[in-house]
Amino acid sequence: MKTYTLNTDLSVIRRTSKVRYTKKLNQDIYNTLRRYNNKIDRLRRKQADYILPQKMTKEDLMESSYTTKELRRQLSNLDKFTRRGAEATYTTSGGYSISKYEYDYLRREQRRVKRKIEKELERYQTTAPTVFGKSQGFSFAQMGDSTYLNLKAKRTTLEKDISKMTRDELLKYRDVLYKLGKNRNYLAEGFRDNYLEILTDLGYFTGYDKEKLKLLKEKLLSLDPESFYRLYENEKAIKVIRDYYPLFTDFTYQSSDSYAEDVRNLYDELINNIDEIIAPYL
Numbered sequence: 001m002k003t004y005t006l007n008t009d010l011s012v013i014r015r016t017s018k019v020r021y022t023k024k025l026n027q028d029i030y031n032t033l034r035r036y037n038n039k040i041d042r043l044r045r046k047q048a049d050y051i052l053p054q055k056m057t058k059e060d061l062m063e064s065s066y067t068t069k070e071l072r073r074q075l076s077n078l079d080k081f082t083r084r085g086a087e088a089t090y091t092t093s094g095g096y097s098i099s100k101y102e103y104d105y106l107r108r109e110q111r112r113v114k115r116k117i118e119k120e121l122e123r124y125q126t127t128a129p130t131v132f133g134k135s136q137g138f139s140f141a142q143m144g145d146s147t148y149l150n151l152k153a154k155r156t157t158l159e160k161d162i163s164k165m166t167r168d169e170l171l172k173y174r175d176v177l178y179k180l181g182k183n184r185n186y187l188a189e190g191f192r193d194n195y196l197e198i199l200t201d202l203g204y205f206t207g208y209d210k211e212k213l214k215l216l217k218e219k220l221l222s223l224d225p226e227s228f229y230r231l232y233e234n235e236k237a238i239k240v241i242r243d244y245y246p247l248f249t250d251f252t253y254q255s256s257d258s259y260a261e262d263v264r265n266l267y268d269e270l271i272n273n274i275d276e277i278i279a280p281y282l
Helices: 023-045 058-063 068-081 100-126 146-157 167-181 190-205 210-221 225-234 241-249 257-281
Strands: 089-091 097-099
Touching: 023 058, 023 068, 058 068, 068 100, 089 100, 097 100, 100 146, 100 167, 146 167, 190 210, 190 225, 190 241, 190 257, 210 257, 225 257, 241 257
Parallel strands: none
Antiparallel strands: 089 097
């Protein structure tokens, strides 16, 4: 049996890009990446014992660039490393050496990502979730929503002083920062389709009426991928589908039948309220 994982980690969720990849832009990407990666290779062959920037691919750029302006900003940043002297090193109080280019970049990225997360936190502090389209009396923050708490933990991580880290700590932190930096930048078109696969499977597992299920899917498909994801973030009756799914696909659970009626009732309530649920996102 095929199972699906509804990945809600925003660092890997893709977004429809507004970048228009013209022949000139593709050539600029190719040339910049070639110069940038070649310089890293040359320095590695010289057995440089300090921390160098990470090599980049076109896919890496696409994943973190939603607009042409963002992409051009990234290309400009990569180009800075190709200039003479950009590999100059800086020794931190943590005792490791790092190229000054990479150190400055990580500090800028740390500030940028922190600003984005703080903006998200503000939204969760002022926005109330909905249940079957009806706004609840408390905000996500007041309810102790898990996503809000995770964002708070990420913000705390971004307050660390990279100059005081050990070499190993910095390398691990750089990977974390890279993932956080992609948040909200690359929302997967496939997310909505993945969700509908789960919705369909649960309907099948619980013996739900096929015509009703078809209607529910058609209503959800009326939303574009980004609007659907905003719905998923805010509407608890939509998000809870994710919690039921493993009860029917993970065989460590022995009592999935006892949840079948709950799922059927949930689907009925979704259909009865679907117009109100999706109205703010149309």
